[in-house]
Amino acid sequence: MENKPKKPTPSIKQNLGRHQDPALRRSNFDEVALGFGLEEAVTEAARCLGCKTKPCELACPVNIKIPEFVDLVYKEDIGAAASKIFETSLFPAICGRVCPQETYCEAACVLKDKFGPVSIGRLERFTADHARKGGLVTPPPCAPDTGKKVACVGSGPTSLAVAAELRKLGHAVTVFEALHEFGGVLSYGIPTFRLPREVVRFEVDMLRRMGVRFLKNVMIGKSITIEELKKDFDIIYIGSGAGLPSPMNAPGEDLVGVYSSNEFLTRVNLMEAYKFPVSDTPYYVGKKTVVVGGGNTAMDSARCAMRLGPESVTLLYRRTRAEMPARAEEVENAMEEGIKFEFLTAPVELEGDEQGRLRRVKCIRMALGEPDASGRRKPVPQKGSEFYIEADSLVVAIGQSPNPVIQQTTPGLTANKWGCITAEERTGKTALDGVYAGGDVVRGGATVLLAMKDGKAAAMAIHEKLSGKAE
Amino acid sequence: MKHDIYSTEGLYRIVEKADLSPTISRHVIYAPLIAAKAKAGHFVILRCRPGGERVPVTLVDWSPDNGTVTVIIQAIGKSTSEMNSLKTGESFSDVAGPLGTPVEIKKYGTVLGVGGGVGIAELYPIARAFKEAGNQVVSILGARSKDLLILEKEMASLGRVIVTTDDGSAGKKGLVTDAMKELYSAGEKLDSIFTIGPIIMMKFVAEASRPHGTPTFASLNPIMLDGTGMCGGCRVEIAGKPKFACVDGPMFDAHQTNFDQLMKRAAAYRQQEKDSLEQYGRAHDCRIGLH
Numbered sequence: 001m002e003n004k005p006k007k008p009t010p011s012i013k014q015n016l017g018r019h020q021d022p023a024l025r026r027s028n029f030d031e032v033a034l035g036f037g038l039e040e041a042v043t044e045a046a047r048c049l050g051c052k053t054k055p056c057e058l059a060c061p062v063n064i065k066i067p068e069f070v071d072l073v074y075k076e077d078i079g080a081a082a083s084k085i086f087e088t089s090l091f092p093a094i095c096g097r098v099c100p101q102e103t104y105c106e107a108a109c110v111l112k113d114k115f116g117p118v119s120i121g122r123l124e125r126f127t128a129d130h131a132r133k134g135g136l137v138t139p140p141p142c143a144p145d146t147g148k149k150v151a152c153v154g155s156g157p158t159s160l161a162v163a164a165e166l167r168k169l170g171h172a173v174t175v176f177e178a179l180h181e182f183g184g185v186l187s188y189g190i191p192t193f194r195l196p197r198e199v200v201r202f203e204v205d206m207l208r209r210m211g212v213r214f215l216k217n218v219m220i221g222k223s224i225t226i227e228e229l230k231k232d233f234d235i236i237y238i239g240s241g242a243g244l245p246s247p248m249n250a251p252g253e254d255l256v257g258v259y260s261s262n263e264f265l266t267r268v269n270l271m272e273a274y275k276f277p278v279s280d281t282p283y284y285v286g287k288k289t290v291v292v293g294g295g296n297t298a299m300d301s302a303r304c305a306m307r308l309g310p311e312s313v314t315l316l317y318r319r320t321r322a323e324m325p326a327r328a329e330e331v332e333n334a335m336e337e338g339i340k341f342e343f344l345t346a347p348v349e350l351e352g353d354e355q356g357r358l359r360r361v362k363c364i365r366m367a368l369g370e371p372d373a374s375g376r377r378k379p380v381p382q383k384g385s386e387f388y389i390e391a392d393s394l395v396v397a398i399g400q401s402p403n404p405v406i407q408q409t410t411p412g413l414t415a416n417k418w419g420c421i422t423a424e425e426r427t428g429k430t431a432l433d434g435v436y437a438g439g440d441v442v443r444g445g446a447t448v449l450l451a452m453k454d455g456k457a458a459a460m461a462i463h464e465k466l467s468g469k470a471e
Numbered sequence: 472m473k474h475d476i477y478s479t480e481g482l483y484r485i486v487e488k489a490d491l492s493p494t495i496s497r498h499v500i501y502a503p504l505i506a507a508k509a510k511a512g513h514f515v516i517l518r519c520r521p522g523g524e525r526v527p528v529t530l531v532d533w534s535p536d537n538g539t540v541t542v543i544i545q546a547i548g549k550s551t552s553e554m555n556s557l558k559t560g561e562s563f564s565d566v567a568g569p570l571g572t573p574v575e576i577k578k579y580g581t582v583l584g585v586g587g588g589v590g591i592a593e594l595y596p597i598a599r600a601f602k603e604a605g606n607q608v609v610s611i612l613g614a615r616s617k618d619l620l621i622l623e624k625e626m627a628s629l630g631r632v633i634v635t636t637d638d639g640s641a642g643k644k645g646l647v648t649d650a651m652k653e654l655y656s657a658g659e660k661l662d663s664i665f666t667i668g669p670i671i672m673m674k675f676v677a678e679a680s681r682p683h684g685t686p687t688f689a690s691l692n693p694i695m696l697d698g699t700g701m702c703g704g705c706r707v708e709i710a711g712k713p714k715f716a717c718v719d720g721p722m723f724d725a726h727q728t729n730f731d732q733l734m735k736r737a738a739a740y741r742q743q744e745k746d747s748l749e750q751y752g753r754a755h756d757c758r759i760g761l762h
Contacts, residue, residue, distance in 0.1 A: 267703050
């Protein structure tokens with residue numbers, strides 16, 4: 001780049017990235033956030049002070065060598081920057097898009113208060129995309145084969161992290177996926193306008209190039225049990241996620257047009273129903289869609305629904321905007337796209353017609369009362385405030401818990417009252433020898449990054465055990 | 472021959488395909504892991520090709536020795552029509568399974584199997600397992616007409632078979648429930664009933680046996696997406712409680728099943744299914760289901 005700014009120049013205005021125009025993007029499934037070009041990336045990288053204490057790196061759940069890779073971006077050696085990230089994480093194109101950097105590295109950036117943090121997440125994404133498109137990606141080397149065999153259950157972020165780390169250390173890794181696409185929630189849950197599928201496929205494929213074996217269409221616990229797997233593998237890592245939808249338990253939830261967020265997102269994302277009838281899986285939104293919930297899944301559901309062309313999408317949340325668990329950026333994106341938010345509102349009953357199809361939603365207004373166990377103020381229904389919203393379809397996005405099949409079919413494995421497998425936090429060790437677990441199957445519905453963090457930690461513990469170093 | 476259940480070599484290849492009627496085909500598919508683990512009542516989810524729909528189909532047969540599973544598919548929509556247009560040597564893009572909870576096979580005494588249409592194919596392995604467990608098996612097989620009646624010979628090898636058709640072109644003209652009522656009025660001792668077929672048929676089978684208190688089980692076929700307990704789309708109401716047909720079933724107590732709700736939910740995408748099939752039919756000059 002010509003006339004490159006000197007590094008460090010922290011006073012350069014932070015680049016928050018460009019977005020697809022809301023009026024356009026609300027009717028397509030193309031990526032919303034547009035990536036940096038080389039010039040933008042180098043300029044943003046020039047802002048980094050390269051702190052010796054590396055507060056950003058310490059705040060990163062997967063310990064990406066942030067000051068070093070940012071410096072390599074500044075030097076325009078993008079292949080080397082990608083390799084630097086690969087030293088601790090093989091999934092920069094995924095993490096660069098779905099990690100809430102504002103709560104990790106960017107929150108720790110010393111420039112945050114005075115100038116705004118370095119846009120680390122956008123630089124990570126740029127590095128991954130630029131390296132991928134330019135053919136600059138070299139998979140990291142793997143140690144000689146150890147002869148030890150590890151099975152990962154599920155192919156979501158936590159299993160991918162385990163597979164990456166253990167393969168690098170020379171172990172033979174097989175990843176089992178129940179569905180026909182790899183990536184778990186990265187494939188069935190997160191919409192393509194936040195995470196394009198070619199990105200997921202590329203990073204999965206890199207593991208394949210390193211020798212990780214991927215088997216689809218095998219549902220552990222049904223197709224084959226953990227006990228049976230133990231005969232063929234030295235270690236089992238359970239990373240089967242939180243795939244069980246929580247129902248509202250409101251009357252009328254079985255009406256046609258009422259979806260769990262899991263079903264709705266799986267139809268739209270995994271099955272590409274938005275291309276129907278070019279793809280074969282149908283969807284139904286009708287003229288008016290209602291989404292219930294305040295988390296990222298609710299935002300994803302509402303934004304997917306909007307792109308399917310109904311007249312309106314209304315989101316009901318029983319608290320206020322301040323209590324929403326969704327990322328602020330996602331809430332803003334959703335609002336820009338024309339999704340109507342009804343705060344302090346909860347559905348109490350769903351009403352249908354004679355064909356059993358949803359027609360309207362009876363709602364009640366809430367007020368915030370005393371703080372509850374979660375520390376958030378508890379929503380209290382306001383008597384006499386009931387009202388109706390017309391709806392042809394409704395998506396319930398109020399939470400997920402682990403699918404119970406593995407717990408039910410594996411004697412000796414223990415779970416808590418929410419159905420989460422109990423595992424040691426630092427190592428992922430479960431009650432069964434040689435069986436580890438992490439990610440959402442242990443945490444309940446958490447995040448991609450915490451799932452990857454669990455995977456990396458478990459991989460270290462598994463490697464110690466396989467090398468005979470464990471107690 | 473020992474098959475590597477973790478190998479992807481030749482996976483999902485159609486080893487043998489046979490047409491049983493103009494719309495019903497049998498596929499023998501190479502899937503050694505599924506073949507090794509399958510039990511009566513298990514199902515698989517098939518995808519014809521990338522971009523294709525996930526279609527749940529109950530296993531009809533399996534051979535751990537050959538590493539194969541057998542399914543019988545009736546072309547009723549675009550996806551099933553495409554599947555039946557595959558030929559020996561071609562492959563499905565995906566076969567997931569075995570899924571579901573297998574049927575509990577025990578000794579009842581006399582087990583009545585009531586199969587309707589292509590449901591007869593799915594009834595067969597269950598009836599066979601009951602026979603092998605020492606039960607006497609009686610079957611009532613219903614079809615619209617003679618050319619849609621399948622596996623009569625195979626079912627006959629397990630015990631007495633009564634055939635009913637809507638048009639009287641085979642067996643007795645009438646409904647499977649007419650034949651059930653005749654068995655009851657003849658004083659036949661029935662210790663349990665297993666039924667697979669159209670929802671409306673299973674509903675009336677349940678009603679026919681209810682006054683007699685015969686334990687009756689129906690294999691439910693709601694719209695299913697992932698088949699792994701993830702989406703809840705296949706939820707059915709059993710004894711007033713929601714159950715997932717994919718992991719808790721698909722076989723449930725028929726007397727406790729809310730068939731009316733199942734019927735309404737099964738019709739959710741009727742218009743889209745019709746549009747999709749018509750488009751496919753126009754492109755392939757095919758008349759399946761377009762009467």
